[in-house]
Amino acid sequence: MSEQRLELKAPVSGVVIPLDQVPDPVFAQKMVGEGISIDPTSEHLLAPCKGKIIQMHPSQHAITLESEQGIEVLMHIGLDTVMLKGDGFTPLVAEGDLVEQGQPLIDFDADKIALAARSLMTEIIITNGDQVSRYQFTSGNVVANRDTLMTLELGTPANTDDIEQQGLTKECSSEWISIPNPTGIHARPAAALAAEAKMFQSRIKLERDGQFADAKSVVALMGLNVKLAEQVRIVAKGRDADEAVDALTVAICDGLGEDVSTAVEPATQPIEIEEEVSLLAKVSSDPNILLGIAASPGIAIGNVHQLEHQQLSYEELASDANAERNALTDAIERAKADLKTLQAKLQADGNVSNAEIFAAHQELLEDPAIFQQAKKLIKEGKSAPYSWNQAVQEQIKVLRAVDSDVIAGRVADLEDVCTRILKLLLGIDDEATTLAEQTIIVAEDLTPSDTANLDRSKVIGFVTTLGGATSHAAILARSMNLPALAGVDPQVLALQQGLQVVLDGDAGTLNIAATDEQIEQLRQKQQQQRELAEQAQQKAHQPAVTSDGVAIEVVANIGNVKDAIEACKHGAEGVGLLRSEFLYLDQATEPNEDQQAQVYTEIADALGSDKPLIVRTLDVGGDKPLPYLPMPSEENPFLGERGIRIGLNRPSILKRQVRAILRAHGHAKLKIMFPMIATLPELKAAKQLVQQEAADLGVSGVEVGIMVEVPSTAVLSEHFAAEADFFSVGTNDLTQYALAMDRGHPKLGWQVDALDPAVLRLIKMTVDGANKHGKWVGVCGGAASDLLAVPVLIGLGVTELSCSVPAIPEVKELVRNCSLAQCQALAEQVLQQPDAESVRALLQKL
Numbered sequence: 026m027s028e029q030r031l032e033l034k035a036p037v038s039g040v041v042i043p044l045d046q047v048p049d050p051v052f053a054q055k056m057v058g059e060g061i062s063i064d065p066t067s068e069h070l071l072a073p074c075k076g077k078i079i080q081m082h083p084s085q086h087a088i089t090l091e092s093e094q095g096i097e098v099l100m101h102i103g104l105d106t107v108m109l110k111g112d113g114f115t116p117l118v119a120e121g122d123l124v125e126q127g128q129p130l131i132d133f134d135a136d137k138i139a140l141a142a143r144s145l146m147t148e149i150i151i152t153n154g155d156q157v158s159r160y161q162f163t164s165g166n167v168v169a170n171r172d173t174l175m176t177l178e179l180g181t182p183a184n185t186d187d188i189e190q191q192g193l194t195k196e197c198s199s200e201w202i203s204i205p206n207p208t209g210i211h212a213r214p215a216a217a218l219a220a221e222a223k224m225f226q227s228r229i230k231l232e233r234d235g236q237f238a239d240a241k242s243v244v245a246l247m248g249l250n251v252k253l254a255e256q257v258r259i260v261a262k263g264r265d266a267d268e269a270v271d272a273l274t275v276a277i278c279d280g281l282g283e284d285v286s287t288a289v290e291p292a293t294q295p296i297e298i299e300e301e302v303s304l305l306a307k308v309s310s311d312p313n314i315l316l317g318i319a320a321s322p323g324i325a326i327g328n329v330h331q332l333e334h335q336q337l338s339y340e341e342l343a344s345d346a347n348a349e350r351n352a353l354t355d356a357i358e359r360a361k362a363d364l365k366t367l368q369a370k371l372q373a374d375g376n377v378s379n380a381e382i383f384a385a386h387q388e389l390l391e392d393p394a395i396f397q398q399a400k401k402l403i404k405e406g407k408s409a410p411y412s413w414n415q416a417v418q419e420q421i422k423v424l425r426a427v428d429s430d431v432i433a434g435r436v437a438d439l440e441d442v443c444t445r446i447l448k449l450l451l452g453i454d455d456e457a458t459t460l461a462e463q464t465i466i467v468a469e470d471l472t473p474s475d476t477a478n479l480d481r482s483k484v485i486g487f488v489t490t491l492g493g494a495t496s497h498a499a500i501l502a503r504s505m506n507l508p509a510l511a512g513v514d515p516q517v518l519a520l521q522q523g524l525q526v527v528l529d530g531d532a533g534t535l536n537i538a539a540t541d542e543q544i545e546q547l548r549q550k551q552q553q554q555r556e557l558a559e560q561a562q563q564k565a566h567q568p569a570v571t572s573d574g575v576a577i578e579v580v581a582n583i584g585n586v587k588d589a590i591e592a593c594k595h596g597a598e599g600v601g602l603l604r605s606e607f608l609y610l611d612q613a614t615e616p617n618e619d620q621q622a623q624v625y626t627e628i629a630d631a632l633g634s635d636k637p638l639i640v641r642t643l644d645v646g647g648d649k650p651l652p653y654l655p656m657p658s659e660e661n662p663f664l665g666e667r668g669i670r671i672g673l674n675r676p677s678i679l680k681r682q683v684r685a686i687l688r689a690h691g692h693a694k695l696k697i698m699f700p701m702i703a704t705l706p707e708l709k710a711a712k713q714l715v716q717q718e719a720a721d722l723g724v725s726g727v728e729v730g731i732m733v734e735v736p737s738t739a740v741l742s743e744h745f746a747a748e749a750d751f752f753s754v755g756t757n758d759l760t761q762y763a764l765a766m767d768r769g770h771p772k773l774g775w776q777v778d779a780l781d782p783a784v785l786r787l788i789k790m791t792v793d794g795a796n797k798h799g800k801w802v803g804v805c806g807g808a809a810s811d812l813l814a815v816p817v818l819i820g821l822g823v824t825e826l827s828c829s830v831p832a833i834p835e836v837k838e839l840v841r842n843c844s845l846a847q848c849q850a851l852a853e854q855v856l857q858q859p860d861a862e863s864v865r866a867l868l869q870k871l
Contacts, residue, residue, distance in 0.1 A: 029094055033073040034126060035167035035174040036100055037147055039065040043162075044148070049104050052148050054223050054241075054393070058099070060150035061162050061175055070100060070131040071170050072124045073149065079121075080351050085114035088130055089152070094179055097152040102133055104144040105362060113137040127170040149174060156180070159264075195266040198232075199259040199274045205285035209253050214281035215246035221276045227263025229273065240273065242394030309534070315513050317488065319533035323508035325486030326547055327463035329524045332471070337447050339410035349409040350400060356409070356449040357390055363445070364390070390442060395420060410450045417443040441475075460484065465528055467517055481505065486528045488535055490515045506831075510535055561838035565596030569840040571819070571848075577840045578825040579833055580637065582805055586624070589631040592830050596837060599637035599694070601753065601827025602805040603628065605682065606645050615678065621685030629692030638693040639753070639827075640686050641732065642679065642711075644668050644700040663767065668701025668732075669711055676714065683718050690724045698753060702731040702738055708748050732805075734758035739787040742794025752795055753827065756806030760784050778861035779808040780868075785817065785856060792822035803827055810836065813868045816843050820852025 042062040047053045052062070072090060079097070080089035086106040089099045102114070115132040118124060139145055151157055159178035167174060206214050222229045222240040229240040231249060233256070238249045240259065251257055257277070261269040279285075309316050343349045395416045402412035421439050448454075460480055466487035468475075479487070486508040502509040508530030520526070520537060527536040527547060536543070569579045580601035581592035589600065608616050608624060629638050645667065672679030686697055699711050712729050719727055730751035733739055739759070742752065756779040761767060763784050766777050778784075788804070795802045803825030808814040810832035818826065819840070828836050851871070858864045 029179040031074065031092055031094055031096055031177040031179055032173050033098065033149070033175050033177070034071070034170050035063065035172050036071045036073045036130070036149060036169060037063055037065040037069070038067040038167060038169045039063040039147075040166055041162070041164050041174070042146060044150075047104070047146055047148065048144065052101075052150070058150045058152045059154050059157070059160055059226070060099075060148060062146045062148045063167065063174070065102075065135065065145055065147050067169055068133055068135050069129050069169070070102060070133065070147070072126055072128045072130055073098060073100075073174065075124070075126050077121070077123050078118050078130075080347060081116060081118070081120050082351070082355065084109065084355075085111040085116050085131065086133075088116075088118075090124065090130075094156075095153075096156060096177065096179065099148070099150040099152050100130070101148040101150065102131065102145070103138050103142045104146055105365070106138060106142045109138065109141055113141075151177065195227075195264065196260075196262040197266050197270050198261070199270045201256040201258050202274060202277050204251050204253055204255050204257060205278065205280055206283050207253055207285070209255070210246055210249065210251040210281070214283055217281040218246055218273065218276065221273055222269070225261070225263070225265050225269035225272070227261045227266045227269045229259065229261045229263075229269055231257055232260055233257045239394045239397075242392055313536060313538035315517055315535040315537060317510035317513035317533050317535065319530055320511040321502035321507055321509035322530045323486070323506065324530070324547065324551065325465055325508045325528040326544060326551070327465040327485050327526070327528070328461060329467050329520045329522060329526055330460060330464045331518065331520070331522055332466050332468040332475075337410070337444070337451060337453070339447075339451060340408050341411045342406055343403070343408040344406075346403050346406065349403045349407075349412070352450060353399060353403065353409040353413060353446075356413075356446050357396070359449055360442075360445050361390055390446075392420075410447050413446050413450070414443060461523075465526060467520060469515075469518065479505075479507070481507075486530065488513050488517055488528060490517060557838070558835060561834035562595070564838060564841075565834040567596075567837070567841075568598075569837040571840060571843050571845050573844040573846060575819075575845045576824075577819060578637075578803070579837045579840065580639075580803075580825060580827045581830050581833060582827050583628070583830070586627050586631055588830060589628045592833065593632065595830050595833040597636075597830070597833050599639075600628070600632060601637075601639050601803055601825060602698070603638065603640045604644070605640055605686075606643055609643060609645065615681075618681045618685045618688075621682060622688040625686055625689040626692050629689045629695065632693045634691065634693055636693055637696060638689075639696045639698050639730070641698045641700055642669065642672055642682055642686075645671060663761075668734075669699045669707055670701065672699075673707060673710055679711070679714060680718060683715050684722065687715075687719055687722050687724045687727065690727060696728040696730060696751070698730045698732060698751075700732045700755075701734055701758075702745070703735045704737065705741070705744055705748065708745060712748060732758075733787075733791050733802075735762045736787055739791045739794075742791045743797050744794075746795045746798040746800045749800065751801050751803065752791055753803045753805045753825070754788055754791060754823070756784065756788075756804060756808040759787060759806070763787060776861075778865075779806065779811070780814055780817070780855075780864045781861040782856060782858050782864060785821065785852075785864075788818070788823070789821050789852075789856065796822065801825060812836070812839055813865065815839050816848045817852050817855050817868070819843060819845065820848030820850070820855075 040063065042064055044055060044060050044062055045053050047062050052060075070088070074090070074092050076090045076092040076098075078088065079091045082088065084106070086103060086109065087099065087101040089097055091097050106114075113134040117129045117131060124130065135145060151160075156179055157177050158180040161176040161178075163172065163174055204210060210218065218231070219241050230237045231240045231246060231251075233249050233251050236249060237260070238246050240246065249257075259270050259273045259277075261273075263269070398416035398419065399409075399412040402415055403409060407415070417439055421443075460483040462483055463485055464483050466479070466484055468487070468489055470489050470491040471487060484507065487502065488510045490513055491511070508528050510528060510530060510533060513535060517535065517537075524537065525539070525544070527539045527544065529536070539547075569577045571577065578598055578601075579596070580599040581588070581595075581597040582602040582604070583589050583592055583600055584604045584607045592600065603625075605621075608621060625640060632638055666674065672682070683697065686695065689695055697715055699708065702708050702711075708731055715727070715729055719725065728750035730753060731738065731745065731749045732755045733742070733752050734755040735758070738745055746752070760777050760779045760781065764777060764781060788802075792802045801824050802822065803809075804818055804823050805827035808818060809826040810828040812832075812835060815826065815836055816839070826836055826840075851868075855864050855867065858867060
């Protein structure tokens, strides 16, 4: 074997940082290659060795040098610096230049970059590591062009056999392993396995039935569709192959983070059942009325715009592999920057859950299986667009073959990511589409990116033939207050461009031939609603008192300081529900007590000391796991460890949060509320912890209440009222638990209605139990913002309504136009109805 050594001098002065500590998974997970990072103290990037410049990034923040031995050294200044578009960087060389060791390559303005970018950490990466048999890194502080940063032992690919004979490269495999996971290797165990595999340098594959998947790729692992009790084995090649096989074998046998103690082997193959039309399905008797799923409420009168996704065309072959690879890398970085911007915008608007959609898209951009396959095709002479599309389509093909709705649902996300990169590579601007005023988009489907980028000044609603009420597009539509239908008959795709239609996102209908008279009536109704909304806003700061003198407290549901400020502008008399989980969900680690206390205090100060602030303790778990809180997968997460059960089983988390909340005492009328209380011992244990911490901090007078979200709490409300200071009914969860229907289920969700008489009777039981101990009852679920439901809730004895911020003025105005006596009579009438449909029909007549 021909072996050489290559010493690379530090290109900048600074502190050496291991690559896996870089806060960017593309580098930390070594998707680009092996290497190291420097936190620079100098502002000149120097050549680490003699060689040729083979690539200068258009944004001038990254440069690649090829050494005389053929080693490609990528130097990337800072993180997310591509967004600076060259501002702050001065290139001193050009592609094709021959350079000497220590020659200046790029000057950069560290102060300017530090203010705009995420970090100044500069990565030095070997992009063709197949020619390196061993890496030796330095540590501590280094001086540019003086200290050796890394030493590479080189061996040409032709001498691989010699390397293996000397023990530098090993190949081994495990015994066949039976998968113990009850639902096989789905998304969560796949992620756990990939994370474990990435801890090793070896190339690792998982084999099942003659098929192989990159063990470091979540998508590839999911695509194998490995089920309970199926046999797999690990195949690894590299210097640490033995260690990798041993560690991954143990991880798989232990269940990859899932509880596998009760797993049993499947007895038979699943039986395929033909899909039938539900007996409860609504069928339109009017051919001009198209029915669909009510994906987002509201009425829109507008003109059809058939949105056909543009057919992207590109050449299959390319002559310059380096240029194609650089173009793809640049497109991926630009896409990540765009997605981060979109994610940040949604987070700033308080749409944390919606922002997570685009965080997931960033993860897909960082999938090594897709990126490596695309690079392989480029190396074979294919163009960047062709290579990227082929690599993604291979993964899509695999996932479409998986008989799991959850995994198959990732296809839409992959297609969205694929299109985003292709458009960047082809220079296509989405904003080029010109829309008319009052546009209703009609499409087979909308990607999350399509929906988030809709021109809100033109688009007033959309209709799709695919998707459902729980699709990402539908979720985004609701957050944007856009009426939307999903699952509409495909004949909607044949409607003429510009046809006037009426979209009813409440009823789930699309009227394609409304008469002029009908449209005029609807327009008048819309105008009346706008005028009433304006009047309500003008009187938003007046108290909500019924015509016979009963005060109803109208407060807000919020998630952050910005929401609190907006709530006050809309006339909120306080906060009836602060969803504290927003502090936890978007964090890599649990926020400490000081961090939490600061946020709670800022929110309290935004309200003022005279307004109530009810903080709901952490409400996650099961279906909403925390990234830093490992929890076993649950077969039925809505009946599992969630809500207060998290705090009771992990008292240290609850204790830190309670102390942080109590420290905001005095800045507002502070109250603490526990979610998902189902039994009296749960309430007593949680309440005792609050009392202990309050005594320790010298705080007194803090009320403790509970959410009423499960029927057991409503039925035993008299006993709970002896312990709790107040109740707040979460109608969303109470409804789904009372009706035993998941409110997010695509087939059942439309039946989950808080105006079902069974739910209303549970609310009445809650009020009756509270009254026996002189305690008050509020509603903080969706029903509190439903103008149809508000008079009924008042009639049932509810004295506090915690609404979404935009709904506050109209709810207060509605209260002022009601009398308690009328509401009580209405409630009695409603409780006698047989179902939700009858209740709504009765209320709509009034």
